[in-house]
Amino acid sequence: MSILELRGSAVKVAFTVNGRPVELEVDPRATLLDTLRDALGLTGTKKGCDHGQCGACTVHVDGRRVNSCLSFAAMHEGSTIDTIEGLGTPENLHPIQAAFLERDGFQCGYCTPGQIMSAVALLTEPCGQSDADVAECMSGNVCRCGAYQNIVAAIQSVRKARG
Amino acid sequence: MATKIVGESLARVEGPLKVTGAAAYTADHTLANVAYAVAVGSTIANGRIAALNISKAREMPGVIEIYHRGNVGALYKPSPEAGAIDEARPPFADDVIRYYGQYVALVVAETFEDATAAAALIEIAYADVAAPNVELELVGDDQPIESSRRGDPAAAYDASPVKIDRTYVTPAETHNPIELHASLAFYDGDAFTLYETTQAIANHRNVVSEILDVPRENVRIVMKFLGSGFGGKLWPWTHGTLAAAAARKLGRPVKLVVTRKQMFQTVGHRTRTQQRVRMSAQRDGTLTSLRHEAVNHASMLDDYDENCGEATPYFYGTPNLLVTSAQTRRNVGSPTAMRGPGAVPGLFATESAYDELAIELGIDPVQLRLHNEPDRDQSLDVPFSSRHYAECLTLGSEKFGWSQRSTAVGSMRKDGVTLGWGMSGCSWIAGRFAAEARVELHADGSARVAIGTQDIGTGTYTVLAQLVAETTGIAVDRIVVELGDTRLPPGPTSGGSLVTSSVIPAVLEATRAAMKSALGLATTVPKQPFEDWSPDDLSFESGKIVGRKGSRSEQIDFHQVLRNASVAMVSGIGKAARTVGEEHPKYSLHSYGAQFVEVAWQPEIARLRVNRVVTVIDAGRMINPRTARNQIEGAIVMGVGMALFEQTHYDPRSGAPINSNLADYIVATNADTPQMDVTFLDYPDTKVNELGARGVGEIGLAGVASAIASAVYHATGVRVRTLPIEIEKLL
Numbered sequence: 001m002s003i004l005e006l007r008g009s010a011v012k013v014a015f016t017v018n019g020r021p022v023e024l025e026v027d028p029r030a031t032l033l034d035t036l037r038d039a040l041g042l043t044g045t046k047k048g049c050d051h052g053q054c055g056a057c058t059v060h061v062d063g064r065r066v067n068s069c070l071s072f073a074a075m076h077e078g079s080t081i082d083t084i085e086g087l088g089t090p091e092n093l094h095p096i097q098a099a100f101l102e103r104d105g106f107q108c109g110y111c112t113p114g115q116i117m118s119a120v121a122l123l124t125e126p127c128g129q130s131d132a133d134v135a136e137c138m139s140g141n142v143c144r145c146g147a148y149q150n151i152v153a154a155i156q157s158v159r160k161a162r163g
Numbered sequence: 164m165a166t167k168i169v170g171e172s173l174a175r176v177e178g179p180l181k182v183t184g185a186a187a188y189t190a191d192h193t194l195a196n197v198a199y200a201v202a203v204g205s206t207i208a209n210g211r212i213a214a215l216n217i218s219k220a221r222e223m224p225g226v227i228e229i230y231h232r233g234n235v236g237a238l239y240k241p242s243p244e245a246g247a248i249d250e251a252r253p254p255f256a257d258d259v260i261r262y263y264g265q266y267v268a269l270v271v272a273e274t275f276e277d278a279t280a281a282a283a284l285i286e287i288a289y290a291d292v293a294a295p296n297v298e299l300e301l302v303g304d305d306q307p308i309e310s311s312r313r314g315d316p317a318a319a320y321d322a323s324p325v326k327i328d329r330t331y332v333t334p335a336e337t338h339n340p341i342e343l344h345a346s347l348a349f350y351d352g353d354a355f356t357l358y359e360t361t362q363a364i365a366n367h368r369n370v371v372s373e374i375l376d377v378p379r380e381n382v383r384i385v386m387k388f389l390g391s392g393f394g395g396k397l398w399p400w401t402h403g404t405l406a407a408a409a410a411r412k413l414g415r416p417v418k419l420v421v422t423r424k425q426m427f428q429t430v431g432h433r434t435r436t437q438q439r440v441r442m443s444a445q446r447d448g449t450l451t452s453l454r455h456e457a458v459n460h461a462s463m464l465d466d467y468d469e470n471c472g473e474a475t476p477y478f479y480g481t482p483n484l485l486v487t488s489a490q491t492r493r494n495v496g497s498p499t500a501m502r503g504p505g506a507v508p509g510l511f512a513t514e515s516a517y518d519e520l521a522i523e524l525g526i527d528p529v530q531l532r533l534h535n536e537p538d539r540d541q542s543l544d545v546p547f548s549s550r551h552y553a554e555c556l557t558l559g560s561e562k563f564g565w566s567q568r569s570t571a572v573g574s575m576r577k578d579g580v581t582l583g584w585g586m587s588g589c590s591w592i593a594g595r596f597a598a599e600a601r602v603e604l605h606a607d608g609s610a611r612v613a614i615g616t617q618d619i620g621t622g623t624y625t626v627l628a629q630l631v632a633e634t635t636g637i638a639v640d641r642i643v644v645e646l647g648d649t650r651l652p653p654g655p656t657s658g659g660s661l662v663t664s665s666v667i668p669a670v671l672e673a674t675r676a677a678m679k680s681a682l683g684l685a686t687t688v689p690k691q692p693f694e695d696w697s698p699d700d701l702s703f704e705s706g707k708i709v710g711r712k713g714s715r716s717e718q719i720d721f722h723q724v725l726r727n728a729s730v731a732m733v734s735g736i737g738k739a740a741r742t743v744g745e746e747h748p749k750y751s752l753h754s755y756g757a758q759f760v761e762v763a764w765q766p767e768i769a770r771l772r773v774n775r776v777v778t779v780i781d782a783g784r785m786i787n788p789r790t791a792r793n794q795i796e797g798a799i800v801m802g803v804g805m806a807l808f809e810q811t812h813y814d815p816r817s818g819a820p821i822n823s824n825l826a827d828y829i830v831a832t833n834a835d836t837p838q839m840d841v842t843f844l845d846y847p848d849t850k851v852n853e854l855g856a857r858g859v860g861e862i863g864l865a866g867v868a869s870a871i872a873s874a875v876y877h878a879t880g881v882r883v884r885t886l887p888i889e890i891e892k893l894l
Binding site for chain 1: 340390790
């Protein structure tokens with residue numbers, strides 16, 4: 001029995017994370033971000049501001065990119081959630097991950113999971129063709145190292161390869 | 164050296180971990196039975212705590228303990244010999260509040276949510292509350308410190324036909340790495356293990372062990388991946404002390420993640436500077452005098468000298484010069500180094516002044532700089548180790564198309580917008596910190612390089628792998644790079660753009676020692692090719708041990724020798740001596756560059772945008788041009804933010820940094836990024852190390868703001884001397 005249950009404040013929630021069904025008892029105050037990190041150990045998703053201002057916590061919920069710090073885990077009953085851990089592995093990278101590596105679309109790497117989750121979502125969004133369009137669509141993800149030119153190049157290389 | 168890995172644009176060796184979320188940053192680590200801590204800060208900036216009421220918070224579910232001055236236990240100021248720290252007063256040391264957000268309590272609870280909720284219920288009663296001093300006008304509290312003087316600058320100024328006297332201001336900036344500062348502390352009854360967000364593990368151990376009063380060897384610092392720091396994570400801050408103290412008291416691990424808001428209060432910032440620059444010249448542009456007098460703000464307790472005049476004494480030739488600095492105290496947390504400390508705000512002032520002088524003289528600003536190119540460092544009176552600033556200027560001009568510039572304000576238009584062109588020089592220190600490395604060659608064919616430094620995103624993992632691969636011929640993917648742990652041989656601090664230049668001598672020496680050990684071993688293995696050979700007849704080539712004696716020639720994989728000898732590994736140690744802080748340097752060690760900027764100005768809608776930046780950098784040999792270029796580009800992006808957006812506002816009523824979030828403190832986003840063209844000159848500086856590599860982490864920022872300010876003047880006729888260049892200043 002968890003401490004939360006002892007307190008009588010736990011909320012049951014069931015969702016799917018990276019294709020795996022998960023049932024949890026969560027603190028109703030726990031964000032999706034903290035739940036992914038602390039309860040599920042999926043620490044690839046990062047906390048950069050906890051205010052939806054930096055994009056480091058970007059995950060996909062039902063196929064759309066969202067800031068996971070801006071919703072509570074308890075709100076996600078039945079959601080399909082995808083995180084960086086579900087995208088690819090070091091041995092088997094998603095094309096966007098491979099392109100970030102090849103184009104050096106990062107330095108410290110901290111905002112990178114969020115950048116990559118945004119970039120993967122962008123591939124299926126109505127984003128224009130130009131570099132400026134991509135830069136605009138990626139401006140919710142702050143990279144303080146400033147690897148923006150390479151991030152755009154990485155995304156464009158994947159878009160061009162896909163035609 | 165057989166191979167050519169040094170100088171190749173290898174992809175980052177740790178990159179696959181970073182793009183998959185597998186790289187573990189400080190707050191990603193966890194330990195069994197970990198408790199979560201949330202620090203509570205004061206809501207005044209000047210006064211005293213009269214009473215702290217923790218009773219409501221104490222009763223909240225999940226709360227384990229609440230620490231404050233009365234129960235945190237003994238914490239000490241580190242001795243000056245321990246190392247660097249900006250806020251030396253231990254947290255909770257007294258009841259006096261000197262800045263907004265100063266920690267007054269620490270809630271430790273079973274979960275982050277429990278700790279956060281309880282922290283909100285702590286009641287602080289204040290006394291002797293006074294208006295905070297966050298005055299923006301800076302006048303030195305004491306006599307200025309003279310850091311460089313030659314000739315008689317006042318007399319030369321008075322006697323010169325052309326002169327300018329200007330004051331420039333750079334605001335307080337907050338580093339804002341996207342990784343929040345964090346600490347995961349564990350005490351086993353005897354020793355601490357501290358997972359820290361730090362750019363300097365060795366300094367962190369040395370300082371924190373004295374704060375906690377435990378033997379240095381009983382503190383282990385671990386930092387495998389840092390979500391960048393930009394100087395803000397150089398030295399220990401109070402939250403780390405609190406996490407360690409709580410972990411010791413509780414006997415269980417404590418994790419503390421500083422909030423974004425708290426990062427504007429308690430973990431340093433770039434100080435505000437006010438800099439008076441007086442320059443005089445002959446009509447032909449010959450610089451006759453230069454005075455650069457800077458004041459920066461400091462916290463109430465700790466001295467802080469930004470050293471704005473760092474680059475001033477050597478950058479240009481002039482017989483008469485004065486550089487001074489002074490500080491003035493404010494009710495703010497301690498400032499700290501931020502990317503290119505001193506030189507970056509300093510060069511904004513002096514390079515802006517140079518542009519203003521060029522206009523006054525009617526001389527092209529590139530030509531004015533070329534005209535005053537010195538042939539030696541006139542402040543130290545020693546030669547430059549390797550200086551190609553003039554080529555940076557001329558090549559940059561060519562790549563940018565500077566000769567097409569029409570000088571009149573607002574005279575260049577394209578596609579209905581006004582263009583402004585501006586340029587600036589940039590410079591940054593070079594040299595070495597002390598470093599020690601161990602390199603092992605293993606019987607499975609791999610190599611391991613161990614050095615207690617950090618990779619803060621600059622590419623250190625990759626550079627270390629390249630150095631060992633180049634020297635041994637072992638493939639990069641068979642080289643394990645181990646850093647970020649104080650159990651390793653002590654490596655350099657990740658600051659000053661000095662890691663690459665510092666590790667090169669240590670790692671090369673260690674690698675060669677390990678290879679030599681393998682050769683010696685080869686001559687001792689019975690019934691093997693080199694039994695009874697002299698090690699002098701053997702060499703280590705492309706991962707093989709090769710012997711040549713007369714007409715005989717034999718070779719064998721190095722790891723086969725180890726296996727045949729039944730040893731797991733051979734190893735070598737290498738050390739590099741520091742140059743930083745040398746009393747009588749033989750050379751002036753610096754990097755140089757030139758930056759050219761085009762801005763687009765649309766007065767009708769008050770829109771200012773940086774279109775493109777051309778940068779030429781003279782920083783010696785690039786070990787990895789791909790990661791080096793990323794450093795320069797990233798610095799330019801930060802420079803766009805410095806020039807146009809970034810400033811921390813302190814509320815004059817409360818003293819609070821009021822724009823303490825990433826929506827109100829604006830940093831450059833992807834859409835703000837200009838088109839960037841970066842060129843590295845290739846002049847290895849072998850005075851710094853045998854490969855001739857200096858460093859590139861900071862120099863790319865050093866000319867951006869002044870080049871943008873000059874371009875803005877060219878477009879608008881408005882000279883902005885107080886950063887950032889907000890739109891309202893142009894209307």
